Amino acid sequence: MHTPADVPMFPLRIHDLHWHAGGRAVLDGFSLELGGEGITILLGPNGAGKSVFLRSVCGLLQPDAGHFDWGGGPRPEFGVTMVFQQPKMLRDSVQANVELALRPLRVAAGERRARAQAVLERVGLAHRAGDSARGLSGGERQRLALARAWITRPRLLLLDEPTASLDPSSVDAIERIVREIRTEGTRILMTTHNLGQAMRLADDVVFIDAGRVCEHAPVQRFFARPASTAARLYIQGELPWRMAF
Known part of the structure; x- marks a missing residue:
């Protein structure tokens, strides 16, 4: 059985994605190429297509047209994980919620326990391991969701507004x-509306508007000299926000 590290994934080339809902083009010729390192922040107004794009990357949504090239091959079976803005928790302990992520990878029970304990230490939840996951605060739930993703050692981690x-x-x-996850070699794609957060975390920024990529640039250049009018207005807070899809 191949492990996630064995399977080619990068460069990830996204070609001309289209997806419609309710007669509206949510993705409208979306194209992007990503290398295998760093944190890419996706910015853009509500309804621009950011979350829909992330769902298409992880396979939760099938575009109407377009395709992905994963390092020259098809979508890998493992190695891509997504954390949502409001993650769902099992009616079980914090430890059990983390261990669950390893079951599809056929990890032995002893190793599951050890890895879960280690990752809970790293996210500051080891003292809550036996507590009900549904009793956690919002911030603790998001840390648990990140632990559940991190324990699988993903090659690509998708984060949809994890701090909203x-x-x-x-x-x-x-x-x-x-x-820390990025430092260990995981490639990260993340959406946020927090421009300060984007400046703190991003290696590069993809600005999305009306279902397509308007600009893709290193973070310092994007904020100092946005190349598109839409990006400049967004940074200045003047771009009208669309209704969220």
Whole structure:
């Protein structure tokens, strides 16, 4: 059986994605190429197609047209993980929620326990291992969701606004964990509306508007000299926000 590290994944080339809902083009010729390292932040107004794009990358949504080239091959069976803005938790302990992620990888029970304990230490939840996951606060739930993703050692991690509605201390904790995951070699794609967070975390920024990529640039250049009018207006807070899909 191949492990995630054995399977080619990068460069990831996304070609001309289209997806419609309710008569509206949510993805409208979306194309992008990504290398295998770093944190890419996806920015853009509500309804631009950011979350839909992430769902298409992880296979939860099938575009109407277009295709993905995963390092010259098809979508890998393992190695891509997504964390949602409001992650779902099992009616079970914190430890059991983390261990669950390893079951599809056929990891032995003893190793599952050891790896779960180690990753809970790293996200600051080891003292809650036996507690009900549904009793956690919003910030703790998001840290648990990141632990559940991190334990699988993903090649590509997709984060859909992981700090939305969290207090500043929880945001700091999530950002620290994201940096650690990136340092261990996981490629990260993340959406946010927090421009300060984008500047703190991103290696590069993809600005999306009306279902397509308007700009893809290193983070410093994007904020200092946005090449598109839409990106400049967004940074200045002048771009009208669309209704969220």
